[in-house]
Amino acid sequence: MPATTVTMDELHNSMERFWEIEEDNSTPNYSPDETKCEEHFLKWTYRDETARYMVRLPRTDSAIKLCDNEKTALHRFYLLEKRLARDPKLDNRYKEFMKEYIHLGHMTPISERQKGTSGYYLPHHPVVWEDSATTKVRVVFDASCKSQSGISLNDTLLVGPVIQEDLRSIIVRSRMYPIVLIGDIETMYRQVLLHPQDRHLQRIFWRSSPAHPIQSFELNTVTYGTATAPFLATRTLRQLAIDEEQRYPLAAKVACFDFYMDDLYSGANTIEEAQELRRQMEGGFPLRKWASNKVEVLDGVPEENRALQSTIDFDRNQSIKTLGLHWEPGSDCLKYDIHVPSLDGCVLTKRLTLSLISRLFDPLGLLGPVVIIAKMYMQPLWSIKDSDGNSWPWDKELPSSLKNQWQAYHQQLPHLNTLRIERFVGLERQKHVALHFFSDASEGAYGSCVYVRSIDESRGSNYALLFCLQSYTKRLLVQLRYRLQQHFGLIPPP
Missing domain, CATH: 3.10.450 (Nuclear Transport Factor 2; Chain: A,)
Structure with missing residues (x-):
């Protein structure tokens, strides 16, 4: 799909995230369902004999309505095979990803005893991130696939509360440290085991070649694509901090306050303190892509566990951005990496313009004078009418005045690439x-x-x-x- 093409669902999600950057979520106020989810976690979560955490899926009352979706999942698997057959490079990457999944024990074939038993099947498909320094292809599992009753697995799951701080607060706090320490948890979701009694709800179809018979597998860990996965992963990280606070006091505090999903943004006042923090952090979930503004802090870290990029992206989850905030370890400066899609040959519509605005990523507001122009541009964009007095259609070319105004703004954004802001304040x-x-x-x-x-x-x-x-x-x-x-x-x- 071209960078200038966007669906309504993608646009809705992007715009929602664009405004969420400005929200203040400092006071936790759990809903009844969120409270129920927390209570469920405390009741059923434990550590197994290998010290790994085992969790169960928090379900809603609609769980009893979840029916068979095997035929739908099988049909989508055949479509996936056809897509992979048209792209040998993607096919190889996809198979390598699934091979690793099996090798690590994160999914296993269902047993003979389980064959014929009911379960929920997750269709899956690839998401390609060419800019990623590690995994280029991620397999995404679709827990929103409807069963015969019209209910999906995600419809039956409690989402859970957001328990980590917002990204802006984390980055702001990291700017107060003279020494910064950054890393991320390797395959964070898959570090958390799913209880065997719930694994029948995470079945998939897979085979490495159309020449082989199709097999049914069960996913043994918390799975990307399920509605409750972010809560289970982040809540388990916090539980690790609680359980290990006496042994690793520095790491426990950081695990509670300086993680944004699987990304660590923290720091220390001295090299010795930063080294000790890194040592303690390595006593929990496996971390990789370590980076610091002081090379001494990374002494003893294998090269394969260090960040290979010259800049660290504060918004790694976005595959397409107009404006992204980065940090350069060498200069210890914040910068903006501008990649604006060309508008040549494009029809500039309301849909496309809102999509471009929603990609402006500036959690610290350091480009406020620039971003506010885009926000103010949205006002006339919503108020314009067509010749019949109706709201301007989503896919109709904008009037010349608005089109020229946006193009002038759009063309100037790359000038921000020269801006450098010292991280340490x-x-x-x-x-x-x-x-x-x-x-x-x-x-x-x-x-x-x-x-x-x-x-x-x-x-x-x-x-x-x-x-x-x-x-x-x-x-x-x-x-x-x-x-x-x-x-x-x-x-x-x-």
């Missing part, structure tokens, strides 16, 4: 830290920015922009200020 021997908040508004928009003022032992001072906000209410600004003061020790925690 303080002084190495700082004795005093103060936060300075500024707010202002115009007829078109309003926003705020936060500066850090640091003073060291020699009374030298430094000012640095920490992050910016746009379209925030005063109430949310006060909440964020309070949280920052807590993070940086300017006021005692509650």
Whole structure:
């Protein structure tokens, strides 16, 4: 699918994520279902004889309506084989991925005793990430496939609460450390075992060649594509921190507050502290792609476990971005990597323009003056009417005035590639830290920015922009200020 093509579902998800960056989720407020999910985790989760965590799928009352979907899954498997046959390179990558799955014991053939028993089958398909430094092809399992009753596995699962902090808070906190430490958990979901009594709900069809008979397998771990997987994985990480806090106090704190899904963004005040943190972190889930602004911190880390990129992407889950935030370990600077799709030969529609806007990824708001232009552009985009007085159609070319306005903005975005922002906002021997908040508004928009003022032992001072906000209410600004003061020790925690 071309970069300039987008479905309504993709557009909805992208726009939802675009606005979620600005939300403040500092106060957990669990719904009844989220509370039930947490209670289920505490009741059924345990560590097996190998010290790996075993979890069960939290189900809803609609679980009894889940019926057979074997024919649908088998039909989609045949379609998958036809697709792989047309692309030998993808076919090889896909088979290597599944071979590893079997080799690691993450999926096993169902036994003779299980044949003929009911279960739920997950159709699967590839997602290709050519920019990834490790896995180029990921197999995605579709737990939203409807069964004969019209109910899918995901319809019967409790999603669970979000228990990790938002990305902006994590990155902001990492900017306060003179030494930064970054890594990610290797195949995070598959580090968590699924109880054998639930594995019949994670069956798949597979064979390595059309010449072989089709086999049924069961997935033995938490699986990407199931609605409850993010909660089970992140909650297990937090449980590991709770269980190992006495042995690994530094790692336990970081595991609770400095992970965004499987990505670690943390730091320390000294090289020795960073080395000890890395050592303790290696006592839990296996981590890889280690990176730091100080090479000494990575002493003893094998080359294959180090980040190979010259920059670290803070938004690794996005395969297509217009604007992405990166960190350069060598210069210890933040930068923006701009890859704008060409609009030559494209019909600029409302659908396409909103898709491009939703790809602007700026969690720290450092490009607020740039991003706010796109946000303000959305106002006339929604208000324009066609000749009959109806809302402008999604796939009709925009009026010349709006089209020219967007093209001028779109063409200037790559100039941001030259921008470099120092990651560390303080002084190495700082004795005093103060936060300075500024707010202002115009007829078109309003926003705020936060500066850090640091003073060291020699009374030298430094000012640095920490992050910016746009379209925030005063109430949310006060909440964020309070949280920052807590993070940086300017006021005692509650």
